[in-house]
Amino acid sequence: MIIKILTLLVLAILSGCSAATFDKGLNYEKTSKYKFEYNKGSSGSTAITNQKNGNQINIRFHQNSCGSYGLIGPLIFPIIPVWENDDCKGVVIGVSQASKVRVIYRDKIYEPSKVVRGGGYFFPIPIKSINNTATLVVEKKDGEKFEIPFRYQHTFSFDLWPGR
Numbered sequence: 001m002i003i004k005i006l007t008l009l010v011l012a013i014l015s016g017c018s019a020a021t022f023d024k025g026l027n028y029e030k031t032s033k034y035k036f037e038y039n040k041g042s043s044g045s046t047a048i049t050n051q052k053n054g055n056q057i058n059i060r061f062h063q064n065s066c067g068s069y070g071l072i073g074p075l076i077f078p079i080i081p082v083w084e085n086d087d088c089k090g091v092v093i094g095v096s097q098a099s100k101v102r103v104i105y106r107d108k109i110y111e112p113s114k115v116v117r118g119g120g121y122f123f124p125i126p127i128k129s130i131n132n133t134a135t136l137v138v139e140k141k142d143g144e145k146f147e148i149p150f151r152y153q154h155t156f157s158f159d160l161w162p163g164r
Contacts, residue, residue, distance in 0.1 A: 021070030021082075022154040026061040026091065026127060028136075029149040045094065048148060057138055057146055060094030060120075066127055066152070088127035094120045099141045105134035127152050 028046065030036050035049040045060040069083035090113075095101050101121045103110040112121035125134075130152045138146040 017072060017074065019070055019072040019082075019157075019159045021068050021072075021157055021159070023068045023157060024066040024085075024154055025088075025152065026093075026130070026150055027153050027155055028059070028061060029133060029151065031149065034146070034148070045096075048146060050144070050146070053144075055140070055144055057098070057140065058094075058096040059136070059138070059148065061150060091123040091125050091127055091130075092116060092120045093123070093136060094118060095136075095138055097140055098138045100139040102137050103134055104137060105130060106132070 028036065028048075033051060035051055037047040037049070039045050039047060039058075045058045047056055047058050049056045066088045067084035067086045069081075071079060072082055073079040091103065093101070093103075096119055098119075101112060103123050103125065105125060110123045110125055113124050114122045116122055130150075133149045133151050136146075136148045136150055138148070140146070
Protein backbone atom coordinates (compact mmCIF):
# COMPACT_ATOMS: atom_id res chain seq x y z
CA MET A 1 0.00 0.00 0.00
CA ILE A 2 2.81 2.41 0.85
CA ILE A 3 4.51 1.65 -2.49
CA LYS A 4 1.28 2.51 -4.37
CA ILE A 5 0.94 5.81 -2.52
CA LEU A 6 4.58 6.72 -3.14
CA THR A 7 4.25 5.78 -6.82
CA LEU A 8 1.17 7.97 -7.22
CA LEU A 9 2.89 10.83 -5.40
CA VAL A 10 5.98 10.58 -7.64
CA LEU A 11 3.80 10.47 -10.77
CA ALA A 12 1.88 13.55 -9.59
CA ILE A 13 5.14 15.43 -9.04
CA LEU A 14 6.58 14.40 -12.39
CA SER A 15 3.38 15.24 -14.28
CA GLY A 16 4.17 18.92 -13.95
CA CYS A 17 7.31 20.87 -14.65
CA SER A 18 8.53 24.23 -13.53
CA ALA A 19 11.05 26.72 -14.81
CA ALA A 20 12.81 29.62 -13.17
CA THR A 21 14.28 31.69 -15.99
CA PHE A 22 15.83 35.02 -16.85
CA ASP A 23 14.82 36.26 -20.29
CA LYS A 24 17.21 38.57 -22.10
CA GLY A 25 15.78 41.27 -24.32
CA LEU A 26 13.95 44.57 -24.45
CA ASN A 27 11.57 45.68 -21.76
CA TYR A 28 9.77 48.94 -21.07
CA GLU A 29 10.37 50.98 -17.95
CA LYS A 30 7.25 52.06 -16.09
CA THR A 31 6.61 55.77 -15.61
CA SER A 32 3.89 57.55 -13.66
CA LYS A 33 2.69 59.24 -16.87
CA TYR A 34 1.26 55.94 -18.20
CA LYS A 35 -0.57 52.92 -16.84
CA PHE A 36 0.91 49.60 -18.04
CA GLU A 37 -1.16 46.40 -18.34
CA TYR A 38 0.60 43.30 -19.63
CA ASN A 39 -1.61 41.00 -21.73
CA LYS A 40 -0.56 37.37 -21.21
CA GLY A 41 -2.44 36.19 -24.28
CA SER A 42 -0.84 34.97 -27.45
CA SER A 43 0.33 38.43 -28.46
CA GLY A 44 2.29 39.22 -25.30
CA SER A 45 1.57 42.89 -25.79
CA THR A 46 1.27 45.65 -23.24
CA ALA A 47 -1.63 48.08 -23.15
CA ILE A 48 -0.34 51.55 -22.29
CA THR A 49 -2.88 54.11 -21.13
CA ASN A 50 -2.19 57.83 -20.84
CA GLN A 51 -3.07 58.76 -17.23
CA LYS A 52 -4.24 62.28 -18.24
CA ASN A 53 -6.83 61.47 -20.90
CA GLY A 54 -7.30 57.67 -20.89
CA ASN A 55 -6.14 57.18 -24.50
CA GLN A 56 -4.42 53.88 -25.16
CA ILE A 57 -1.96 52.10 -27.46
CA ASN A 58 -0.62 48.54 -27.52
CA ILE A 59 3.07 47.77 -27.86
CA ARG A 60 4.94 44.48 -28.01
CA PHE A 61 8.63 44.20 -27.21
CA HIS A 62 10.14 40.87 -28.17
CA GLN A 63 11.40 40.33 -24.62
CA ASN A 64 13.25 37.05 -25.00
CA SER A 65 14.59 37.70 -28.48
CA CYS A 66 18.20 37.48 -27.25
CA GLY A 67 17.81 34.22 -25.36
CA SER A 68 17.38 33.12 -21.78
CA TYR A 69 18.96 31.10 -19.02
CA GLY A 70 17.60 29.32 -15.99
CA LEU A 71 16.60 26.02 -14.46
CA ILE A 72 13.85 23.60 -15.47
CA GLY A 73 12.73 20.36 -13.94
CA PRO A 74 10.12 18.61 -11.82
CA LEU A 75 7.39 20.66 -10.22
CA ILE A 76 9.01 21.13 -6.82
CA PHE A 77 12.73 21.49 -7.55
CA PRO A 78 13.95 22.70 -10.96
CA ILE A 79 17.45 21.24 -11.45
CA ILE A 80 18.34 21.11 -15.16
CA PRO A 81 20.23 24.21 -16.38
CA VAL A 82 19.26 25.63 -19.79
CA TRP A 83 20.57 28.58 -21.71
CA GLU A 84 20.11 30.15 -25.08
CA ASN A 85 22.08 33.06 -26.47
CA ASP A 86 21.20 34.64 -29.79
CA ASP A 87 22.76 37.41 -31.79
CA CYS A 88 20.38 40.32 -31.75
CA LYS A 89 20.73 42.13 -35.02
CA GLY A 90 18.05 44.77 -34.57
CA VAL A 91 15.11 46.01 -32.57
CA VAL A 92 11.60 44.86 -33.53
CA ILE A 93 8.73 46.58 -31.75
CA GLY A 94 5.08 45.90 -32.46
CA VAL A 95 2.85 48.97 -32.22
CA SER A 96 -0.87 49.35 -32.84
CA GLN A 97 -2.73 52.51 -33.82
CA ALA A 98 0.39 54.39 -34.90
CA SER A 99 0.89 56.84 -37.71
CA LYS A 100 4.59 57.42 -36.96
CA VAL A 101 7.07 55.44 -34.84
CA ARG A 102 10.68 56.26 -34.00
CA VAL A 103 13.31 55.51 -31.36
CA ILE A 104 15.51 58.09 -29.66
CA TYR A 105 18.75 56.66 -28.30
CA ARG A 106 21.88 58.56 -27.26
CA ASP A 107 20.43 61.79 -28.69
CA LYS A 108 20.01 60.23 -32.12
CA ILE A 109 16.66 59.63 -33.81
CA TYR A 110 16.17 56.24 -35.50
CA GLU A 111 13.42 55.76 -38.06
CA PRO A 112 12.27 52.18 -38.80
CA SER A 113 14.15 50.69 -41.75
CA LYS A 114 11.23 48.39 -42.55
CA VAL A 115 7.79 47.42 -41.35
CA VAL A 116 7.38 43.72 -40.70
CA ARG A 117 4.18 41.71 -40.91
CA GLY A 118 1.71 42.27 -38.11
CA GLY A 119 2.56 45.92 -37.37
CA GLY A 120 6.13 45.45 -36.22
CA TYR A 121 8.76 48.09 -36.84
CA PHE A 122 12.41 47.12 -37.39
CA PHE A 123 15.14 49.50 -36.17
CA PRO A 124 18.80 48.80 -37.09
CA ILE A 125 20.10 49.16 -33.52
CA PRO A 126 21.97 46.30 -31.82
CA ILE A 127 19.72 45.35 -28.91
CA LYS A 128 22.52 44.54 -26.50
CA SER A 129 23.94 48.06 -26.90
CA ILE A 130 20.79 49.60 -25.35
CA ASN A 131 22.08 49.40 -21.80
CA ASN A 132 20.99 52.97 -21.10
CA THR A 133 17.40 54.03 -21.54
CA ALA A 134 16.09 54.60 -25.05
CA THR A 135 12.71 56.15 -25.82
CA LEU A 136 10.05 54.76 -28.13
CA VAL A 137 8.04 57.66 -29.58
CA VAL A 138 4.65 56.69 -31.02
CA GLU A 139 2.44 59.27 -32.70
CA LYS A 140 -1.18 58.27 -33.13
CA LYS A 141 -3.34 59.31 -36.07
CA ASP A 142 -5.08 61.92 -33.90
CA GLY A 143 -1.72 63.60 -33.14
CA GLU A 144 -1.24 62.32 -29.59
CA LYS A 145 2.32 61.34 -28.75
CA PHE A 146 3.39 58.50 -26.41
CA GLU A 147 6.99 58.40 -25.15
CA ILE A 148 7.84 55.03 -23.61
CA PRO A 149 11.30 54.43 -22.11
CA PHE A 150 12.85 50.99 -22.65
CA ARG A 151 16.19 49.18 -22.46
CA TYR A 152 17.91 45.81 -22.77
CA GLN A 153 17.64 43.89 -19.53
CA HIS A 154 17.05 40.52 -17.90
CA THR A 155 13.58 39.75 -16.58
CA PHE A 156 12.80 36.97 -14.12
CA SER A 157 9.92 34.57 -14.57
CA PHE A 158 8.71 31.42 -12.86
CA ASP A 159 6.48 29.16 -14.92
CA LEU A 160 4.51 26.00 -14.20
CA TRP A 161 3.32 23.73 -16.99
CA PRO A 162 1.44 21.88 -18.38
CA GLY A 163 -1.90 23.45 -17.63
CA ARG A 164 -1.30 24.58 -14.07
